[in-house]
Amino acid sequence: MDVGVLGQYIANGLMLGVIYALVAVGFTLFFGVLDVIQFSHGDVLTVGAFTALATYAALTLAGVASPWAQLAVVLLVAVAAMALLGALIAKYLVLPLRNAPPLNVLLLTLMLGAALRESVRLFYPQGANPKPFPRLLPADALALGSFSLRLDSVLLLIAGVGAIAAVHLVITRTRLGLAIRAVAQDAETARIMGIDFERVVLITFAIGSGLAAAAGVMNGLYYNEINFSIGLLLGVIGFSAAVVGGLGNIYGAILGGFLFAALQTIGAVLLPAIFPGLPSAYRDVFAFAAVIGFMAWRPTGLIAERTAERV
Amino acid sequence: MRALVIAAALVIAGNAAAQQKQTVKLAFIGPLTGGVSANGIGGRNSADLAVRLRNEDPKAKYRYELVSLDDECKPNVAVQAATKAAADNSIIAGITHYCSVTAIATVDTYHKFGFPVVVWGAVLPDITYRNKYAEVHRVNGTMINQNDVAAKFMTGLGFKRWVIIHDTTDYGKAHDKYFTEYLTKDGGQIVGRFGVTADQQDFTAELTKAKELKPDVIYFGGLTPIGVRIRSQMERLGINAVFEGTSGIKSDAYIEGLGPKLAEGSLSFIEGAPWEKLPGGLFFTGKYQQQHYDQGPEAYGPFAFAAASLLMDVIDKVGPNRKRVIDELAHVKDKDSIIGKITFDDHGQNIVPLISKYVVQDGKWVLWEDSDYAKGKRKLK
Numbered sequence: 001m002d003v004g005v006l007g008q009y010i011a012n013g014l015m016l017g018v019i020y021a022l023v024a025v026g027f028t029l030f031f032g033v034l035d036v037i038q039f040s041h042g043d044v045l046t047v048g049a050f051t052a053l054a055t056y057a058a059l060t061l062a063g064v065a066s067p068w069a070q071l072a073v074v075l076l077v078a079v080a081a082m083a084l085l086g087a088l089i090a091k092y093l094v095l096p097l098r099n100a101p102p103l104n105v106l107l108l109t110l111m112l113g114a115a116l117r118e119s120v121r122l123f124y125p126q127g128a129n130p131k132p133f134p135r136l137l138p139a140d141a142l143a144l145g146s147f148s149l150r151l152d153s154v155l156l157l158i159a160g161v162g163a164i165a166a167v168h169l170v171i172t173r174t175r176l177g178l179a180i181r182a183v184a185q186d187a188e189t190a191r192i193m194g195i196d197f198e199r200v201v202l203i204t205f206a207i208g209s210g211l212a213a214a215a216g217v218m219n220g221l222y223y224n225e226i227n228f229s230i231g232l233l234l235g236v237i238g239f240s241a242a243v244v245g246g247l248g249n250i251y252g253a254i255l256g257g258f259l260f261a262a263l264q265t266i267g268a269v270l271l272p273a274i275f276p277g278l279p280s281a282y283r284d285v286f287a288f289a290a291v292i293g294f295m296a297w298r299p300t301g302l303i304a305e306r307t308a309e310r311v
Numbered sequence: 312m313r314a315l316v317i318a319a320a321l322v323i324a325g326n327a328a329a330q331q332k333q334t335v336k337l338a339f340i341g342p343l344t345g346g347v348s349a350n351g352i353g354g355r356n357s358a359d360l361a362v363r364l365r366n367e368d369p370k371a372k373y374r375y376e377l378v379s380l381d382d383e384c385k386p387n388v389a390v391q392a393a394t395k396a397a398a399d400n401s402i403i404a405g406i407t408h409y410c411s412v413t414a415i416a417t418v419d420t421y422h423k424f425g426f427p428v429v430v431w432g433a434v435l436p437d438i439t440y441r442n443k444y445a446e447v448h449r450v451n452g453t454m455i456n457q458n459d460v461a462a463k464f465m466t467g468l469g470f471k472r473w474v475i476i477h478d479t480t481d482y483g484k485a486h487d488k489y490f491t492e493y494l495t496k497d498g499g500q501i502v503g504r505f506g507v508t509a510d511q512q513d514f515t516a517e518l519t520k521a522k523e524l525k526p527d528v529i530y531f532g533g534l535t536p537i538g539v540r541i542r543s544q545m546e547r548l549g550i551n552a553v554f555e556g557t558s559g560i561k562s563d564a565y566i567e568g569l570g571p572k573l574a575e576g577s578l579s580f581i582e583g584a585p586w587e588k589l590p591g592g593l594f595f596t597g598k599y600q601q602q603h604y605d606q607g608p609e610a611y612g613p614f615a616f617a618a619a620s621l622l623m624d625v626i627d628k629v630g631p632n633r634k635r636v637i638d639e640l641a642h643v644k645d646k647d648s649i650i651g652k653i654t655f656d657d658h659g660q661n662i663v664p665l666i667s668k669y670v671v672q673d674g675k676w677v678l679w680e681d682s683d684y685a686k687g688k689r690k691l692k
Contacts, residue, residue, distance in 0.1 A: 268516035279506020
């Protein structure tokens, strides 16, 4: 394999990794503050991507032609709308079930995910078909032999890393972040200390869901196509990545995201090379099997949450 | 006043006559939800159109009712839907399945229940040829002829190196098998082969490998949703090869999903005469538009229309009795329909010798012979 091709695999893998990490960070945030698994997260991503697409259509109708202006508005609307949706999910579905068995929240959000997905299919015009996503980033390509990298891929990579870094800064460097961490560590004590528990939960869900919307838009810009079921697999992968990394730990989620992307790429490339005749379709089998292996090795994740569970 | 009374009496009498007609139920089964639902809904609408037109016809012996069931393009769901339709004695026959995986999964069910069906879209040869079930028929052709023509046509254009990407369902694997068989015979070289899952999103790893193999053509055996993704990601990775699909991507959804610019030059092959050029086809499109369905008929809509019309003709002739319908279907020969003549062989397979070749030109599927590509004004790249 020449260096160009290797570079191409790495570039592809990094891009996938960023998208997975964005989704995984959402899962980890939700788990951090409320110890719940929000299984409709992947479908929130889908709704975010479709909101972006609808906004783009509206902008085109309104005569806004500059791609940068379009991108800014599209991203802003999608992120804001999903942040609101996330907060609503937290307020009306997750918080009321706080004292119910965790299984209930899991089932409820699983069903909500199906409802969101089917709503996109049914209510978005011709929502069952794959939709072309506009190219809003410059597509100049850098070609070095067999290596081809487009400017939009680089920009998306930078934006994705930037988004994760921004969330990280908010969590570690701001008063809000301190409140989130306090709630994550011990909700009762945080309350006694005067932290508005519900507000913190809502904001956390808004941040996580906003990130999902950003991931949805990135996914659209990268693949130039979205469909109503993109969130399904992304949700499962994002969740697995968060679990492998260590649910509740933001670094773990990022690590898990990139790890999963690497496993998939390796699976797709190496499996058919080692076992001729084995279709690359087995890459997911390989990646998920490896995840099972990691979980057996480190049940609490590669980077475990630091707080100990008290009984 | 008297005229009014007479007119009213006539209307009431007419209605009464219509109401006296016995109602006969037909089942439509196809993917009404999920990734290929555009095709399923197009088929359902087309079958519905056939039923509506028949009910408007005063000469029809029965009033028909279409019962639509969703198979989600999933074998297990399809078997449930098939069982539901076949177990209901008021349903006489079925217009069944777009996806090959569902059509092949249900043949035993139909056979067990003695339920006559006409497949309207699935192209896997085994559906009619694995068994010899008197209940199972198919108005569209199989993928065998499709791939034979495709291989000859493409090698004829001078292409030499192929990478095959196919989904790993029975459908995609069979496309791979038959295309490989014919392409090798016609002197084409297959430099790489990738089996991918039917719901995969990211193909960059497979395509990076494919790029390294420098193919002239990327052949894709699968359905529209992943066809769109693969074509789109080919461009991202700078792969300069012709995208050759099968009947599985012959849908408006393919062009809509990619946009006209990226879809330009994609190829597909589909059995049957180019129906849009036949008189029946024009009649069909005209009537379809009048109904204002919210989705187009897609590539296999005319086949669903033809299947429904055929079943209603047969029921009109022999009555609503499953056994007699099966006996009558065995003798269908040179029957006129909007897709050309229908003749079932001893496996219930319509013998359609003709395959139509299509290429995307300016955002539309254009018959190859009519395209700028055939005339040499544009070049496949």
